[in-house]
Amino acid sequence: MRRLLLPKGADGHVLPLLVGRALRAFADGYVAVLLPVYLLALGFDTWQVGFLSSATLLGTAATTLAVGAWGHRFQHRRLLLAAALLMALTGFAFAAQSAFWPLLLIAFFGTLNPSSGDVSLFVPLEHARLAEAAHGEARTALFARYSLLGSLFAALGALAVAWPDRLVLMAGLDRLDALRAMFALYGLQGGLVWLLYRRLPALHGDKSPPPQPLGPSRAVVLKLAALFSVDSFAGGLAVNSLLALWLFKRFDLSLAAAGSFFFWAGLLTATSQLAAPRLARRIGLLNTMVFTHIPANLCLIGAALSPGLETAIGLLLLRSLLSQMDVPARGAFVMSVVTPQERAAAASFTAVPRSLASAVSPTLGGVLIAAGWLDVPLVACGALKIAYDLTLWVAFRRFSARF
Structure with a gap:
């Protein structure tokens, strides 16, 4: 298992992080699809879901x-x-509540992830550890394995959206209780992640510099953070929870069919992560980030404008094959342009604007879908992401030869 997960030249102490990433991704895979279903079953409106x-x-x-x-x-x-403890508490608390305001507080303070990517407080901490565990091409390969596990297990998690219906048939639960059980499972997985992370060494290696707040790299980090925020605002218009809602509303897709779609989409995304390090070696990290992202967003716009389910699903699957190839390249790029002491702070400060920006857009997307403008969020998402890609390339193309 160690040989399979760790690229040559990577430190084995990060193995619990990779396994923990897989567990978290599996949970995120079904939560992203079941979240709107659960909230609608509780009687909430579409705008409240957003x-x-x-x-x-x-x-x-x-x-x-x-x-x-x-x-x-x-x-x-x-x-x-x-x-990890917060993840466990989030799952159990969300399963125990039915009122809007308690759920809102749990959603705000907890770790639920309605998107296809990993947006959580785990990210800057894990990225800093990963960056210390490898150097050069091995670092890009390690970030690719990290992203690959996330995509693969998120795809497997999407298949688990069929479990509530099976619990209804096999255990005699009503549908709402079956949905609650899935959030309780999320809490149990948080407990498993906690057990895994107990195996991490308490201190950094002797040669690892102590972490520091942003200093020499502040200007480049702030510029990247601003650009990433545009990308994330756009992505928030089509997070998995809203994309599932779009499929339900536009094509009357069943929950089982939606789970199958997100499984294959995640599997394609996972497959693409294997190609990302090789592509980055050939054309550079920045070009990998940009030139795989633009076609993916054209596919999203095409899917939104498609007249039939088959065409829309085909374009969305093609998008899945391309849209996340930038993730390991982006992580390695950020870690490469800052000093080792600033890595945790840089990962955090590039992640925060992304989370803030993406926090606004799901509400907007939910309102647009509720108003009957089903396709507008997807079209806007694709157009804004293409604008981000072009701006990023223009702003940092002079560095592309270095990374």
């Missing part, structure tokens, strides 16, 4: 900002253990 999705991302931004500002004062292992 509002709660926004609350999850806004709360994530707040906790991630706290990690970036003050996390260097604490051991990363302790912060990761606290994050």
Whole structure:
């Protein structure tokens, strides 16, 4: 297992992080699809679904900002253990509540993820550890394995959206209780992640510099953060929860069929992660980020304008094959342009604006869908992301030869 997960030249101490990433991704895979179903089953309106999705991302931004500002004062292992404990509490609390305002508070302070990517306070802490565990091409390969596990297990998690219906048939539960059981399972997985992270070493290696707040790299990090926020605002218009809602409303897709779609979409995304390091070696990290992203967003716009389900699904699957190839390249790029001491802070400060920006757009997307403008969020998402890609390339193309 160690040989399969770790690229040559990577430190084995990050193995629990990779396994923990897989567990979290599996949970995120079914939560993203079941979240709107559960909230609608509780009697909430479409705009409330979008509002709660926004609350999850806004709360994530707040906790991630706290990690970036003050996390260097604490051991990363302790912060990761606290994050895993929060994940466990989030799942059990969400399963126990039915009223809007308690769920809103849990969504804000908890770790639920309504998107296809990993937006959580785990990210800056894990990225800093990964960056210390490898160098050069091995670092890009390690980030690719990290993203691959996330995509693969998120795809497997999407298949689990069929479990509530099976619980109804096999265990005699009503549908709402079956949905609650899935959020309780999310809490159990948080407990498993906590057990895994207990195996992490308490201290950084002797040769690893102690983490520090942003300093020499502040200007480049702020520029990247601003650009990433545009990308994330756009992505928030088509997070998995809203994309599932779009499929339900536009094509009357069943829950089982939606689960199958998100499984294959995730599987294609996972497959693409294997190609990302090789592509980055050939054309560079920046070009990998940009020139795989633009076609993916053209596919999203095409899917939104498609007259039939088959064409829309085909374009969305093609988008899935391309849209996340930039993720390992982006993580490695950010870690490459900052000093080692600033890596945790840089990962946090590039993640926070993304979470803040993406926190606003699900509410907007939910309102547009509720108003009957089903396709507008997807078209706007694709157009804004293409604008981000072009701006990023123009702003950083002079560095592309270095990374």
